[in-house]
Amino acid sequence: MDDIDRAVAVLARGGLVAFPTETVYGLGADATNADAIARLYAVKGRPLGHPVIVHLGDAGQLDDVALEPSHAARALAAACWPGPLTLVVPRRAGAIVDGVTGGRATVGVRVPAHPLALDLLRRFARGVAAPSANRFGRVSPTAAEHVRNDLGDDVDLVLDGGPCEVGVESTIVACLDDRITVLRVGGVPVARIAEIVGRDVSIADRGEIAAPGTLEAHYSPRARVVVAEPDAVDDRVDALGPDLAIGVLALADVALHVTGVTRLDPPRDIDDYARVLYARLRDADRLALDVVVAVPPPDVGIGAAVRDRLTRAAR
Ligand code: TXA
Ligand code: MG
Numbered sequence: 001m002d003d004i005d006r007a008v009a010v011l012a013r014g015g016l017v018a019f020p021t022e023t024v025y026g027l028g029a030d031a032t033n034a035d036a037i038a039r040l041y042a043v044k045g046r047p048l049g050h051p052v053i054v055h056l057g058d059a060g061q062l063d064d065v066a067l068e069p070s071h072a073a074r075a076l077a078a079a080c081w082p083g084p085l086t087l088v089v090p091r092r093a094g095a096i097v098d099g100v101t102g103g104r105a106t107v108g109v110r111v112p113a114h115p116l117a118l119d120l121l122r123r124f125a126r127g128v129a130a131p132s133a134n135r136f137g138r139v140s141p142t143a144a145e146h147v148r149n150d151l152g153d154d155v156d157l158v159l160d161g162g163p164c165e166v167g168v169e170s171t172i173v174a175c176l177d178d179r180i181t182v183l184r185v186g187g188v189p190v191a192r193i194a195e196i197v198g199r200d201v202s203i204a205d206r207g208e209i210a211a212p213g214t215l216e217a218h219y220s221p222r223a224r225v226v227v228a229e230p231d232a233v234d235d236r237v238d239a240l241g242p243d244l245a246i247g248v249l250a251l252a253d254v255a256l257h258v259t260g261v262t263r264l265d266p267p268r269d270i271d272d273y274a275r276v277l278y279a280r281l282r283d284a285d286r287l288a289l290d291v292v293v294a295v296p297p298p299d300v301g302i303g304a305a306v307r308d309r310l311t312r313a314a315r
Contacts, residue, residue, distance in 0.1 A: 003159060008124050010156045016040060018133040018147045019120055020161025021112035023084045023169050023187050024140040024278070025147050026055065026130030027155060037099040037129060043154045045136040049102035052129045053086050054109050057121030065107055065127055067092040072197045073175035079196045082113035084166050084187025088174040100129045110170055116161040132169065139221055142167050142278045167275035168305045185305045221281040223289045225313040230254050230295050237261055240291055247284050250295035262287060270303045277306055281313065
């Protein structure tokens, strides 16, 4: 019996398994087991009615949980799965328990691109409901030790797949009534979504129609996060005053002139920024910093998702 067999057994008896994906670690439960889903919400500390993404092992299972997904949804699935894209599509009645979608008529679905996740999902064969494996509102985990530190014994098994390759969550795209709307920027750039569907897509990552939960401050470390463009860092640090322990997070090629601050291990490029973002915010807490002054990467590719998460962490 290997680790995946053990994980399948835990899911089958209604337990919780944390597993790696290419984006962040997920906290998984059997999407067809109401008791397992209730425990998932309790451990996560997540408000009921805040829907959870269903993870599948194969794009061919989309129709098991979705009801007549649109051409656009199928095109996005074909082009991006396995990968960091979540589709919100009409939900097939009875396929998963109501708690997973907070009673909505839609369901969020994705096929993650991580060999351990795919192995687990394919052997389990049913949908696995999984939010990011952190307590509600905290920084998402991108390594197995982050999950253990956050959730301790509340999770029955943690599969260790090493550090996550992408590092920020999936892009969420709603494909409903012929409209294509990005609800959360993430691992797949919005320009790539538009290219696949062959038309402009709207971004609604704020407001009522957006994914529930995206309004609150999120992704926050204990340290306060302040976002500053490169030429504003010195002034921001001065304004914070001498009594605070301050860290600066910026790309390696951003020159800093301020002294008396801790430079957090700098990301090499935009992709690396996404990969290490959450680990650096955790470093800030480990170093007992009061404030992190973060210089966002350029708004190119996955840089948009990094800027989004920093802005939310700063609220
Ligand atoms: O990369 C990811 O997406 C990670 C990994 C583990 O797959 N998961 C993740 O899950 O970020 P979570 O629960 O932290 O965020 C899921 C988001 C929430 O904002 C939720 O409101 C939205 O997806 N969502 C899920 N189902 C939805 C639905 N039917 N309609 C609108 N939003 C939905
Ligand atoms: Mg989350």
